[in-house]
Amino acid sequence: MTSQNGDEMVVTPWKVSGEVDYDRLVQKFGTQLLTDDLLNRIKKHAGFLHLQLRRGFFFSHRDFDWILDQYESGNPPVLYTGRGPSGKIHLGHILPWIFTKYLQDAFNTKLYFQLTDDEKFLIHPEFDMKKMSDITYDNILDIIAVGFDPRKTKIITDVKDISSLYELALKVARHVNFSTVKAVFGFEDASNIGIIFFPAIQAAPAFLESSLANRNVPCLIPAAIDQDPYWRVARDVAQKLGYYKPAQIHSKFLPGLGKGGKMSSSMPETCIFMTDTPNVAKKKIMNAFTGGQATVVEQKRLGGNPSICPVGLYNYYLFEGDDKAAGELWKNCGSGAILCGECKILLAEKIKVFLLEHQKKRVEAKETIEKYLM
Amino acid sequence: MTSQNGDEMVVTPWKVSGEVDYDRLVQKFGTQLLTDDLLNRIKKHAGFLHLQLRRGFFFSHRDFDWILDQYESGNPPVLYTGRGPSGKIHLGHILPWIFTKYLQDAFNTKLYFQLTDDEKFLIHPEFDMKKMSDITYDNILDIIAVGFDPRKTKIITDVKDISSLYELALKVARHVNFSTVKAVFGFEDASNIGIIFFPAIQAAPAFLESSLANRNVPCLIPAAIDQDPYWRVARDVAQKLGYYKPAQIHSKFLPGLGKGGKMSSSMPETCIFMTDTPNVAKKKIMNAFTGGQATVVEQKRLGGNPSICPVGLYNYYLFEGDDKAAGELWKNCGSGAILCGECKILLAEKIKVFLLEHQKKRVEAKETIEKYLM
Numbered sequence: 001m002t003s004q005n006g007d008e009m010v011v012t013p014w015k016v017s018g019e020v021d022y023d024r025l026v027q028k029f030g031t032q033l034l035t036d037d038l039l040n041r042i043k044k045h046a047g048f049l050h051l052q053l054r055r056g057f058f059f060s061h062r063d064f065d066w067i068l069d070q071y072e073s074g075n076p077p078v079l080y081t082g083r084g085p086s087g088k089i090h091l092g093h094i095l096p097w098i099f100t101k102y103l104q105d106a107f108n109t110k111l112y113f114q115l116t117d118d119e120k121f122l123i124h125p126e127f128d129m130k131k132m133s134d135i136t137y138d139n140i141l142d143i144i145a146v147g148f149d150p151r152k153t154k155i156i157t158d159v160k161d162i163s164s165l166y167e168l169a170l171k172v173a174r175h176v177n178f179s180t181v182k183a184v185f186g187f188e189d190a191s192n193i194g195i196i197f198f199p200a201i202q203a204a205p206a207f208l209e210s211s212l213a214n215r216n217v218p219c220l221i222p223a224a225i226d227q228d229p230y231w232r233v234a235r236d237v238a239q240k241l242g243y244y245k246p247a248q249i250h251s252k253f254l255p256g257l258g259k260g261g262k263m264s265s266s267m268p269e270t271c272i273f274m275t276d277t278p279n280v281a282k283k284k285i286m287n288a289f290t291g292g293q294a295t296v297v298e299q300k301r302l303g304g305n306p307s308i309c310p311v312g313l314y315n316y317y318l319f320e321g322d323d324k325a326a327g328e329l330w331k332n333c334g335s336g337a338i339l340c341g342e343c344k345i346l347l348a349e350k351i352k353v354f355l356l357e358h359q360k361k362r363v364e365a366k367e368t369i370e371k372y373l374m
Numbered sequence: 375m376t377s378q379n380g381d382e383m384v385v386t387p388w389k390v391s392g393e394v395d396y397d398r399l400v401q402k403f404g405t406q407l408l409t410d411d412l413l414n415r416i417k418k419h420a421g422f423l424h425l426q427l428r429r430g431f432f433f434s435h436r437d438f439d440w441i442l443d444q445y446e447s448g449n450p451p452v453l454y455t456g457r458g459p460s461g462k463i464h465l466g467h468i469l470p471w472i473f474t475k476y477l478q479d480a481f482n483t484k485l486y487f488q489l490t491d492d493e494k495f496l497i498h499p500e501f502d503m504k505k506m507s508d509i510t511y512d513n514i515l516d517i518i519a520v521g522f523d524p525r526k527t528k529i530i531t532d533v534k535d536i537s538s539l540y541e542l543a544l545k546v547a548r549h550v551n552f553s554t555v556k557a558v559f560g561f562e563d564a565s566n567i568g569i570i571f572f573p574a575i576q577a578a579p580a581f582l583e584s585s586l587a588n589r590n591v592p593c594l595i596p597a598a599i600d601q602d603p604y605w606r607v608a609r610d611v612a613q614k615l616g617y618y619k620p621a622q623i624h625s626k627f628l629p630g631l632g633k634g635g636k637m638s639s640s641m642p643e644t645c646i647f648m649t650d651t652p653n654v655a656k657k658k659i660m661n662a663f664t665g666g667q668a669t670v671v672e673q674k675r676l677g678g679n680p681s682i683c684p685v686g687l688y689n690y691y692l693f694e695g696d697d698k699a700a701g702e703l704w705k706n707c708g709s710g711a712i713l714c715g716e717c718k719i720l721l722a723e724k725i726k727v728f729l730l731e732h733q734k735k736r737v738e739a740k741e742t743i744e745k746y747l748m
Contacts, residue, residue: 118544125548129541162540167503167533170492173568174499178552181567193555194547197571 019260022059022225022252029228031060031250041068046106052099052251055326057317060225062235063247070218076107077218078209080246082114082202085135086124089142090271092254092263094358095318097146099251100222104149111153112205113143113372118158119202122194132159142274144365144372145358154374156208158201161374168204168211169197175237176200184229203234206246218244224262225250254317255310257288275359278352285311285348291333292340303336311343319350393634396433396599396626403602405434405624415442420480426473426625429700431691434599436609437621444592450481451592452583454620456488456576459509460498463516464645466628466637468732469692471520473625474596478523485527486579487517487746492532493576496568506533516648518739518746519732528748530582532575535748542578542585543571549611550574558603577608580620592618598636599624628691629684631662649733652726659685659722665707666714677710685717693724 026033034053038061043049045068052058067077081100083093104111117132127135136157143155156164181187181199209217221231228250235245253262256270263271270288272281291309293299306312312333320326329346332338400407408427412435417423419442426432441451455474457467478485491506501509510531517529530538555561555573583591595605602624609619627636630644637645644662646655665683667673680686686707694700703720706712 118540121544122548129545159541159544160537163534163537166492166536166540170495170533170568171503173571174496174566176567177564178561178567178570179563182563187552189553189556190551192548193550193552193571193574194544196552197547197567200567 020253025225026060029060029225031062031225031228031248032064034059034061034064034249038065038068041072042106045071046102050099050102051321051323052095052102052317054323055317056252057095058099058222058249058251060250061248062228062231063245064220064249067218067220067247071107075218076109077220077247079103079107079109079111080114080205080208080219080221081111081223082116082205083139083143084116084120085132085139086120086127087135087265089139089274090263090265091274091314091318092256092271094142094146094274095254096222096224096251097143101146101148103220103222103249104152109152110209111148112208113148113153113155114202114205115139115155115157116198116202118162119195119198121159122192122198129159140369140372141362141365142358144368145274145361147361148372150368150371153372155372156205156374164208164374165201165204168207169200171241172203172207172234172237173197173200175240176233180233184233199230199233202230203237206231206234207238207241207243210243216242216244219246221246221248223248223250224253226253255313257284257310259289272351272355274355274362276355278348278355281351281355282348285344285351286341288344290340290343292343293336296339299339300336304333304340306330306333309333309340311340311347315343315347315350319347319354394627399599400434403434403599405436405599405602405622406438408433408435408438408623412439412442415446416480419445420476424473424476425695425697426469426476426691428697429691430626431469432473432596432623432625434624435622436602436605437619438594438623441592441594441621445481449592450483451594451621453477453481453483453485454488454579454582454593454595455485455597456490456579457513457517458490458494459506459513460494460501461509461639462647462649463513464637464639464647465688465692466630466645468516468520468648469628470596470598470625471517475520475522477594477596477623478526483526484583485522486582487522487527487529488576488579489513489529489531490572490576492536493569493572495533496566496572503533514743514746515736515739516732518742519648519735521735522746524742524745527746529746530579530748538582538748539575539578542581543574545615546577546581546608546611547571547574549614550607554607558607573604573607576604577611580605580608581612581615581617584617590616590618593620595620595622597622597624598627600627629687631658631684633663646725646729648729648736650729652722652729655725655729656722659718659725660715662718664714664717667710670713673713674710678707678714680704680707683707683714683717685714685721689717689721689724693721693728 039049039053070077079100115136117136121127121132140155176199178196181196185199187196206219231246231248238245256263256267258267258270265271269284272284288311290311291305293302293304315329316326320329413423413427444451453474489510491510495501495506514529550573552570555570561570580593605620605622612619630637630641632641632644639645643658646658662685664685665679667676667678689703690700694703
């Protein structure tokens with residue numbers, strides 16, 4: 001699949017590359033764009049519209065309208081999201097979690113947060129269980145720091161909590177064959193038998209609340225759109241098991257600080273990690289690729305392009321909470337009224353506040369972690 | 375593979391058909407025959423040689439000599455065997471368990487007994503978890519009735535006890551790919567992803583004691599020889615995980631009461647179930663196929679063939695504990711000195727005693743079951 005400018009766009013659960021054309025992605029995946037009507041309904045329940053909705057970072061869905069119907073008729077959804085613990089948490093990870101907390105507050109509902117330490121162990125031959133356990137603990141601190149309600153949040157770590165998942169995973173697995181996971185996830189004959197089974201473990205939490213409550217509970221999964229294929233398998237199996245299909249609300253990808261591609265730990269200099277000091281983060285920002293012109297004179301004359309600029313996009317999606325100020329920043333970039341250096345300093349200052357606050361909560365999380373575990 | 379008389383011999387973990395030529399099977403699988411030297415060594419430790427060894431029902435092994443070396447140098451093995459709970463227990467199942475108890479007593483050692491309810495759930499679309507649980511409980515009663523030492527026996531039920539197995543199974547799974555299980559177990563692209571993963575769950579108990587004890591403990595698996603391929607995968611992976619390869623001691627198959635094939639629940643009229651009343655068992659025996667001649671006159675003139683006769687083989691392998699009496703029965707059949715009806719009545723009487731004793735212990739097992747569970 002090639003985007004209009006000729007870069008090859010690849011979006012699968014295991015790879016995102018090229019320039020992503022989200023309209024074509026929605027068309028290809030067969031999902032729905034979020035409409036003003038849906039936004040108004042969630043706004044009514046939440047009391048406000050989250051900036052990730054206002055700015056279109058969460059932009060697509062499957063059956064989110066039905067989730068709202070269910071909620072409005074007294075059947076609130078359970079939320080389910082997850083994390084593959086293979087390293088440190090960065091901005092690209094935390095964004096959808098911040099949005100998930102907004103949904104938890106809006107619906108006043110339960111969240112299952114799955115840590116797929118089994119998956120990461122299976123695909124990283126260099127990891128041992130001690131390493132997995134260390135990474136997982138570290139990631140859990142970041143999750144808790146987001147501020148989820150401890151009375152309504154259960155963090156599932158697959159290896160430790162397998163007894164809560166295995167029976168459901170078997171029920172799923174009985175309906176999914178190798179041909180299907182080969183087609184959906186790109187597995188091969190050389191794939192190990194653990195990772196082949198893993199999609200069943202990943203699907204299980206979508207049905208966990210229904211299974212425990214012994215009644216059909218709607219499930220809403222907030223996640224980046226590249227995870228959609230996982231849930232298509234879960235949706236297909238749901239019907240066979242007599243459960244509701246899990247609904248989804250999809251985000252775009254947060255770009256890294258380099259040119260193109262989503263933020264990825266494999267290029268640490270283009271990532272802002274949640275444990276970076278403000279100074280380290282500032283250095284990365286000051287070195288970032290931007291959508292600006294090569295010289296100050298050119299920038300003032302031609303203006304920049306904020307839509308391809310990580311600095312502009314971070315301000316827009318995450319850090320400038322005031323819509324008017326965000327709009328002006330965007331406009332001033334385009335008109336050349338602001339220079340890249342100024343924009344970077346603005347962002348670095350906001351990120352400093354954000355990181356320090358997160359890191360404080362991250363330390364506090366060590367005291368409250370037990371409340372969140374299964 | 376074709377046996378010498380032209381019947382196609384098929385021996386895989388999921389199918390045994392045709393006339394089994396055990397010498398050729400040992401050659402094909404690359405296992406070793408039990409030697410007199412090995413028998414003498416186990417006799418010394420057990421105090422006597424079990425009739426299943428004296429009569430050659432257990433006949434083949436991998437590394438059993440090494441197990442004896444380890445035992446004799448103060449490093450006793452753990453035993454591991456299992457059962458796929460898909461229905462009632464019959465004589466063909468219980469035979470190796472009786473032998474396993476003998477080994478437990480001989481080595482005064484721990485036994486892990488795995489019930490693969492996950493496997494059976496995955497391959498039986500008609501089973502729900504309630505049904506699995508009922509069958510499993512029922513099978514556990516038969517296991518306990520065999521008389522294993524409750525202080526040294528742990529019955530693992532995969533679904534309930536998955537938390538004891540999953541981490542080990544992941545370690546195994548990382549080293550086993552789809553190509554391997556396709557070749558060894560006959561899986562296909564249409565196989566479900568649960569059963570593809572299952573060999574890792576089946577291998578895990580072989581390493582459980584080493585994992586729990588945090589030192590390398592030899593493992594000995596007594597099982598019918600058709601299960602050998604499972605353990606070849608486990609043996610291959612063992613080295614990669616730094617564990618000892620599990621050793622094995624292999625039995626032949628117990629024939630059913632019909633003509634040819636191993637005893638199978640799918641032909642209940644040719645099976646003696648452990649819950650059959652003595653009268654039901656007697657009827658089945660009286661209707662059994664035998665190695666005798668068509669008429670009394672012919673039988674007296676030509677004699678019968680006990681080696682193809684389930685009645686003769688049952689007496690020989692299981693029910694006539696006295697070697698001299700067993701030998702005479704065999705000889706008298708061949709010479710025509712005894713008729714099939716007499717042999718059947720002898721067997722029915724012995725089976726009556728055996729079943730009544732087992733069924734008494736089976737009832738008592740309901741009181742002691744908790745002692746055996748993980």
